Amino acid sequence: xxxxxxxxxxxxxxxxxxxxxxxxxxxxxxxxHAVRFxxxxxxxxxxxLFAGLFCGYFVFRTDFPEAxxxxxxxxxxxxxxxxxxLLLTSSLTVALAHHNAEQGLNRxxxxxxxxxxxxxxxxxxxxxxxxxxxxxxxxLPGRFFSFAEITAPGGPMFYVVYFxxxxxxxxxxxxxxxxxxxxxxxxxxxxxxxTHYAPVENAGLYWHLVDLVWIFLYPLLYLV
Amino acid sequence: MATPHATGAAPAxxxxxxxxxxxxxxxxxxxxxxxxxxxxxxxxxxxxGQAHLGAAIFIACVKVFLVACFFMHLWGSEGTNxxxxxxxxxxxxxxxxxxxADVATRFTLSNSYIRPLPQVDQSILKQQRPTAPEAPxx
Amino acid sequence: xxxxxSSPSASALSAPAIVPGDYVxxxxxxxxxxTTVRSWLLTLDHKRIALLYMSVVMVSFLxxxxxxxxxxxxxxxxxxxIIEALTYNRMFTLHGVVMIFLFMIPAIPAxxxxxxxxxMIGAKDVAxxxxxxxxxxxxxxxxxxxxxxxxxxxxxxxxTFYTPYSTTTAQGVLPVLLGVFVIGFSSIxxxxxxxxTIHTLRAPGITWFKLPLxxxxxxxxxxxxxxxxxVIGLVALLLCAESAFGFGFFDPARGGDPVLxxxxxxxxxxxAVYIMVLPAMGVISETVAAYSRKNVFGYGMIAASSxxxxxxxxxxxxHHLFTSGQxxxxxxxxxxxxxxxxxxxxxxVFNWVGTLYKGAIAFTAPFAYICGFLFFxxxxxxTGVALxxxxxxxxxxxxxxxxxHFHFIMVGAVxxxxxxxxxxxxxxxxxxxxxxxxxxxxxALIVLGFNATFIPQFLLGNAGMPRRYYEYPERFQAxxxxxxxGASLLAFGFVIIAIYLGFALFYGPVAGPNPWGSRGYExxxxxxxxxxxxxxxxxYVHPPHDYTDEAVDDPGFAHARTT
Numbered sequence: 001x002x003x004x005x006x007x008x009x010x011x012x013x014x015x016x017x018x019x020x021x022x023x024x025x026x027x028x029x030x031x032x033h034a035v036r037f038x039x040x041x042x043x044x045x046x047x048x049l050f051a052g053l054f055c056g057y058f059v060f061r062t063d064f065p066e067a068x069x070x071x072x073x074x075x076x077x078x079x080x081x082x083x084x085x086l087l088l089t090s091s092l093t094v095a096l097a098h099h100n101a102e103q104g105l106n107r108x109x110x111x112x113x114x115x116x117x118x119x120x121x122x123x124x125x126x127x128x129x130x131x132x133x134x135x136x137x138x139x140l141p142g143r144f145f146s147f148a149e150i151t152a153p154g155g156p157m158f159y160v161v162y163f164x165x166x167x168x169x170x171x172x173x174x175x176x177x178x179x180x181x182x183x184x185x186x187x188x189x190x191x192x193x194x195t196h197y198a199p200v201e202n203a204g205l206y207w208h209l210v211d212l213v214w215i216f217l218y219p220l221l222y223l224v
Numbered sequence: 225m226a227t228p229h230a231t232g233a234a235p236a237x238x239x240x241x242x243x244x245x246x247x248x249x250x251x252x253x254x255x256x257x258x259x260x261x262x263x264x265x266x267x268x269x270x271x272x273g274q275a276h277l278g279a280a281i282f283i284a285c286v287k288v289f290l291v292a293c294f295f296m297h298l299w300g301s302e303g304t305n306x307x308x309x310x311x312x313x314x315x316x317x318x319x320x321x322x323x324x325a326d327v328a329t330r331f332t333l334s335n336s337y338i339r340p341l342p343q344v345d346q347s348i349l350k351q352q353r354p355t356a357p358e359a360p361x362x
Numbered sequence: 363x364x365x366x367x368s369s370p371s372a373s374a375l376s377a378p379a380i381v382p383g384d385y386v387x388x389x390x391x392x393x394x395x396x397t398t399v400r401s402w403l404l405t406l407d408h409k410r411i412a413l414l415y416m417s418v419v420m421v422s423f424l425x426x427x428x429x430x431x432x433x434x435x436x437x438x439x440x441x442x443x444i445i446e447a448l449t450y451n452r453m454f455t456l457h458g459v460v461m462i463f464l465f466m467i468p469a470i471p472a473x474x475x476x477x478x479x480x481x482m483i484g485a486k487d488v489a490x491x492x493x494x495x496x497x498x499x500x501x502x503x504x505x506x507x508x509x510x511x512x513x514x515x516x517x518x519x520x521x522t523f524y525t526p527y528s529t530t531t532a533q534g535v536l537p538v539l540l541g542v543f544v545i546g547f548s549s550i551x552x553x554x555x556x557x558x559t560i561h562t563l564r565a566p567g568i569t570w571f572k573l574p575l576x577x578x579x580x581x582x583x584x585x586x587x588x589x590x591x592x593v594i595g596l597v598a599l600l601l602c603a604e605s606a607f608g609f610g611f612f613d614p615a616r617g618g619d620p621v622l623x624x625x626x627x628x629x630x631x632x633x634a635v636y637i638m639v640l641p642a643m644g645v646i647s648e649t650v651a652a653y654s655r656k657n658v659f660g661y662g663m664i665a666a667s668s669x670x671x672x673x674x675x676x677x678x679x680x681h682h683l684f685t686s687g688q689x690x691x692x693x694x695x696x697x698x699x700x701x702x703x704x705x706x707x708x709x710x711v712f713n714w715v716g717t718l719y720k721g722a723i724a725f726t727a728p729f730a731y732i733c734g735f736l737f738f739x740x741x742x743x744x745t746g747v748a749l750x751x752x753x754x755x756x757x758x759x760x761x762x763x764x765x766x767h768f769h770f771i772m773v774g775a776v777x778x779x780x781x782x783x784x785x786x787x788x789x790x791x792x793x794x795x796x797x798x799x800x801x802x803x804x805x806a807l808i809v810l811g812f813n814a815t816f817i818p819q820f821l822l823g824n825a826g827m828p829r830r831y832y833e834y835p836e837r838f839q840a841x842x843x844x845x846x847x848g849a850s851l852l853a854f855g856f857v858i859i860a861i862y863l864g865f866a867l868f869y870g871p872v873a874g875p876n877p878w879g880s881r882g883y884e885x886x887x888x889x890x891x892x893x894x895x896x897x898x899x900x901x902y903v904h905p906p907h908d909y910t911d912e913a914v915d916d917p918g919f920a921h922a923r924t925t
Contacts, residue, residue: 023486023563033302034489034562040305041554041588044312049592051316052600052626055323056611059622062327065273077264084260092253095295099246142609142616157617160609164600201297208296215287219280223267304561315589315676322680322692323625329689 009190014104017196032198039202043209046172050213053165057220060161064154071150071158072222074139079126080222084214086126090119091211094180094204101192101200109200110187113180116207120177127170134159162221169213176210179203252294259287385874387793391890406491407893409791412477414498418505419473422464425509429457431853434815434846440836450832451518452533458521459512459538463545464505466772467634470641471587472501472552474783475580477791479556481884481895482574484565484902489558497551504544511537520830522631525612525623529604536605539598546591546598549637553587556580567902571665574883574906575651575658578665579644582672586633586640590676594630597623621687628679636675639771640668642779643710646735649782650714651907652880653729654721658907660713667706674703684752685759693752700750707743711736727801731782734809738774742767745820760830763823766816774812781808781859788863789877793890794870800862807855814848881908 007015024031061068097112138146141163145156183203186192192200263283267276293299298306392409396402402410432453436443445453476494480487488494511517515534519527528535560573560581573581600611601623610616612623651658658664680688680696714736723729745767749755758764789795818841823829827838834842876885886900904913 021491023480023488023491030562034558037302037304037308037561038490038554038558040308041557042550044308045550045554045588045592047312047316048589049596051319052593052596052629054316055319055626056622058320058324059327059619060617062324063619064617069273081260081264085257088253088256088260091256091291091295092249095249096246099249142607142611142613144607154617156610160611160618164603164609164611168599205296208291211295212288212291215291216281216284219263219267219284223263224273224276224280312589318677319593319625319629322677322695323622325695326621326625326680326689326692327619329691330687331689 007191010193012104012193014106014190014193017193035198036201039205043205046209046213050165050168053161053168054216054220057161057165060154060157064152064157066152067150067154068158070152071139071155071162072224074137074147074149075162075222076130076133077222079130080218083123083126084218086119086123087211087214090116090123091208093119094207097187098197098200098204101187101197102194104193106187106190106192109192110184113184113187117177117180117184120173120180120207123173124170127166131163134163165217165221169210169217172210172213176203176207179206248294252290256287256290259283259290385872387872388888388890388892390892391793391888392893393792393890395893404495406487406495408476408480408488408491408494409891409893409895411494411498412473412475413791415468415472415476415501418502419465419469422460422505423469426457426461426465427853427856429453429460431849433457434849436832437834437842438839438846440834440839442833447832448516448518451520451830452512452516454830455517455520456509456512459508459517459542461772462521462634462638463508463542466638466776467545467549468501468552469638469780470645470776470783471556471580471583471637472498474576474645474787475552475556475583475641478787478884479559479577479580480563481887481891482577482882482906483560483563483568484883484896484900485559485563486894486896488555489562490555493551494555497548497555500544500548500551504541504546504548506541507544508538508541511535511539511541522627523601524627525601525604525620528601529608529612536602539602539605543595543598546595549587550591553584553591556584557588560584565899565902568883571662572902572905573665575647575661575664575668576641576644576882578668579640579647582668583637583640583644585669586637586672586675590630590633590637593626594634597626597630600626621683624683624686625679628682629676632679632682633672633675635768635771636671638776640671642735642776642783643668645779645783645786646714646732647710648882648907649728649732649786650717651909652786652878652882653726653732654718654723655879655909656717656721657909658713659716659719660709661905661907663709664713667709670706671703674699674706678703681750681755684755697750697752701747704743704747707739711740726785726798727805728782728785730802730805730809731778731785734805734812735775735778735782738770738778738812742770742774745770758823760828761823762819762827762829765829766819766823769816769819774816778808781805784863786878786880787884788866789873790884790889790891792867792870793873793888794866795873795877796866796870797862800858804855804858804862807851807858811848811851811853811855815845815852816848818842818845818848881913882906 007018010016020028020031093112093116097109097116100108100112134140139159141160142156145159147155180203183199186199263280266279266283292309298309392407402414405411432445433450436445436450476488511534515537517535517538518533519531519535523535560577603609604611610618612618612620614620647658647664678696678700680692681700684693749758749764749767785796785801822838822841825838827834873889875888883902883906887896904916
């Protein structure tokens with residue numbers, strides 16, 4: 001997107017920053033603020049997107065408390081907790097990658113981002129294992145439900161919320177991994193410097209949001 | 225990790241002068257892991273369902289606060305970013321409040337809650353007169 | 363801000379409606395800066411993007427209007443007239459979706475907001491020009507997907523897609539829902555862009571309380587766009603999944619809750635009506651000051667009430683669920699909060715009227731639209747407060763009373779605002795003025811036609827005629843015929859506008875920088891503006907809408923000629 005052809009390798013070992021856009025000329029501080037502010041506004045939209053699913057969770061939990069209790073016990077607590085650990089740690093590595101990119105240490109940032117992406121991939125693998133188990137058990141949403149171990153009424157509704165919430169979340173994990181990959185490639189190309197690291201920050205913010213959603217999903221689905 | 229940062233030519237935005245050490249991220253991470261263990265432990269305590277839910281949500285909120293403030297750098301960031309984050313949660317709370325208030329205060333039989341049949345001791349029924357009352361309808 | 367000039371008793375300056383003079387069309391401006399198709403389709407200039415939006419918005423309005431006319435012609439007789447019942451259901455679905463998602467939501471923000479926001483704050487472009495272009499293409503392709511989806515799938519659920527019908531009907535709903543999802547993203551990006559622009563690109567001298575009132579309105583609108591639109595995105599996804607897989611999220615037989623759908627749907631769709639009305643109110647704030655040549659009465663209150671409407675509008679959605687099985691507690695809470703919105707609207711109306719009082723009024727076509735706007739907003743708003751009374755809504759819900767109420771606001775207020783803005787800003791956008799005589803004729807036709815169309819509908823609804831009904835009892839026919847006659851008059855008025863504005867685009871007299879002698883900030887640049895918005899960066903000494911003596915003689919307001 002930036003005119004990388006006009007950027008040259010500086011003495012510190014990273015590319016010179018791209019010029020400030022013409023409508024922000026003379027005010028690069030405002031541009032930096034604008035880019036970060038715009039990302040936070042976008043994160044607000046993602047928060048509101050998941051809000052409706054949490055709404056559905058609480059409505060059906062109020063309607064079918066026993067079924068939700070039983071179904072939660074049948075989820076694999078070990079896998080869920082491992083996933084939580086993976087996402088929290090990948091948030092750490094993303095934050096560290098940002099920390100390094102801010103100082104122009106592109107190679108460090110690159111490896112940290114790779115670790116984060118790998119953890120995201122691990123999260124998805126565990127999710128796939130969990131989903132496969134659900135398919136085997138018949139613990140599926142709506143009319144596909146055939147899990148006899150949940151005797152209380154309303155079992156299908158738990159799995160509707162479960163699959164939709166974790167599915168939408170997994171989609172966001174995939175998007176987040178793609179963003180991190182793209183930024184990692186740019187780290188490899190040494191594009192980031194103390195005055196230009198916004199892409200790392202913004203991709204990081206998106207990844208942290210994915211983590212935030214899971215921080216709420218984990219106890220609500222697995223623990224209570 | 226704690227290398228001195230290069231001096232940039234352009235004025236740096238509010239949150240990254242001076243550079244925090246990377247150690248703070250590790251500390252926050254350990255705190256998050258500890259809170260995860262706590263929430264797991266609390267879920268094993270014998271409490272009412274409501275208390276479990278309340279505790280879980282409270283701990284989750286603390287974790288969200290930590291991730292947002294330190295990993296997402298909200299702590300030293302411009303006020304507008306904090307406002308955006310806070311306001312979005314406020315409207316989520318609004319949605320949850322009114323929808324749950326509806327479900328909670330509705331005419332109860334219009335909820336989707338399907339009442340299971342009461343478990344009647346069959347031996348008692350046999351001792352009744354032949355014209356025993358029917359089991360209550362769902 | 364000069365306080366004496368904002369009181370209604372301050373003298374207003376008289377001036378002719380259009381400042382005479384022979385002006386020369388500027389040589390270099392945004393319209394001729396690059397004439398290839400590529401320079402238009404891949405433009406990053408917010409003014410060109412505004413015109414791209416305008417063309418699609420106008421086509422959408424035409425489409426929605428055609429569907430409306432089909433509906434009204436069908437309702438001329440109690441039985442079948444020109445189409446059959448299923449087609450009728452598809453017609454009102456098409457009319458609703460096209461008018462709301464393809465016209466009303468983008469119209470004023472994406473056209474006039476995109477064009478004038480940067481100019482009014484002294485900026486060269488919006489904060490993220492590339493995302494601006496992306497938002498246009500999302501709108502464009504989403505619109506095509508939605509319309510194709512409805513035509514191909516025969517969607518007949520109404521624009522509200524209520525469950526269980528929408529999830530069990532054989533008529534297709536998936537493509538139109540995906541189209542709505544994509545258009546929603548466009549709306550989010552526009553809102554995001556506008557918020558960041560207002561925060562970070564204001565020229566030195568333009569503080570928050572020197573922002574033009576149109577900008578305050580756009581700001582409130584953008585906040586709603588960013589916060590509310592994701593919920594309709596989720597609802598569209600949930601409905602798609604329901605329709606395709608039958609999960610039972612909204613199906614009581616499986617334990618789901620159809621009222622939950624209505625909660626989630628209206629959580630967006632009620633603030634959405636404020637996305638439509640707030641920008642129109644912003645336009646009226648601008649034009650009321652310009653055409654009464656007087657400082658706005660109560661600038662601060664109008665600005666605050668814009669944010670107030672945006673905020674309170676989020677807490678009122680349950681008034682659409684009064685008869686749907688919502689709890690009495692919620693119904694009562696929503697009823698009271700819905701009435702609160704009327705307070706903020708009333709504040710604005712009183713301030714506008716206070717501005718008009720003792721103003722030097724130039725009765726131009728835009729002013730005719732202002733009059734129409736005020737009348738229709740007050741009556742539409744009052745019927746809204748009446749509908750917010752639960753005991754009354756029991757009788758009026760899902761009748762023509764509700765239809766008349768929201769058309770009074772959406773057509774009566776919003777479209778009057780759109781037309782006022784279109785005529786007020788036409789000279790600035792295209793450098794030419796239009797024929798005032800024909801403009802007044804069409805304004806008269808539109809205001810009269812509107813009354814003739816929708817007042818009978820209040821009476822019909824009060825008498826009990828339900829909405830979305832293909833057939834109706836004989837006794838309702840007279841009012842239906844009257845409504846259709848009015849609709850024809852309304853349509854005719856729009857046709858005349860298209861003709862004289864189209865003519866003026868190429869053959870109208872050159873406008874000059876400030877034909878209205880207005881003191882809005884956008885008039886401090888040539889008409890049409892150069893690509894970079896300003897030849898000479900203005901200095902913003904006076905507040906916008908400032909008609910005090912010192913401000914009038916400010917050389918920044920062009921009496922400066924372009925050569």
